Amino acid sequence: MARRENSEINAGSMADIAFLLLIFFLVTTTMDVDSGISRKLPEKSQDQNQQDVIVKEKNVFDIVVNRNNQILVENDQYVTVNEIKKLAMDFIDNGGGLSTAKDDAPAAPCDYCKGARSPLSSDHPSKAVISLQSDRGTTYGMYISIQNEIEAAYTELRNRLGLEKYKRSYDDLLKDYKDNPSESLNEKIEFLKNSYPQIISEPEPIK
Template structure:
């Protein structure tokens, strides 16, 4: 009896097919890369120029410790739900002296609805929010704090846009939005190096 050879499977084309499938999935799969926190970093400063002197009352300090507790202004432990309102109150205080502001080339804040407390921020242009976290702070808490601080600016800009133009900030023209972002409520959030 003659012995039959078992036919071999031609595996050369199988590698080609696998490669084509790989290319197909790479081309058709979308990769979302636009994630994270959108921030505009400051330009590199000339070392000969002195940084501006900030009055302590114009800085709103927010510290998040390793236990995810939020300490505001060095003395008040605050719930995340109350942070946005506290930041809005600080930014929108408008407690600066009109003559001093005019001497610095800044129009007094006639649109501010704050308490005009002389111990709090002078003007939205001078208000700086300083955020410092601990290396042990959870990422979820850090993002929630960032969200509340940015939300404070968003709410103030929306309120101003509704008063002046009768529509939400997002519905304004780019020129109107830039005017509000640059001159009415500029977002100044400073992030300090995390503590160890």
């Protein structure tokens, strides 16, 4: 009886198949990107005799988030994340007093603010401080969501002023500057940023 030979598997193209599968998975797989907040930290002061700045209570907008992700505003009102932007805009844009005097120039009221000009709220956008304090048990997602709403409040105010003054929104000016940087565009962007400076205080988390 003739001896039966073992059949062999042709593995010549296995390397090519493995390579194609590797390319397929690389192309179709999505990579997780860590989310974060862009913040420029203040530089350490070189002036040893510099005194602490005294901030009026009405110029500080308090936001506190507890470990259950509940948001307390001004120590007396629980709100949702979606309400933060409007409340922040009303506070920043109130314009109830005078600006911060610079270079020995006299302080002046905000002539571009559209707020209620309440004497009980912030004097000027240059003085308005938003204080965000979280609990150590606050989720990262909630913290980021609140930061995004605060950022959106500043952006919308700058957009509005940009449209009034330059017929271009702040966002559009940033895109224009990215595509074609120029001194004139930079001056417009800096004017809008200085008109509504982003002043955010983040106290130590609640234990």
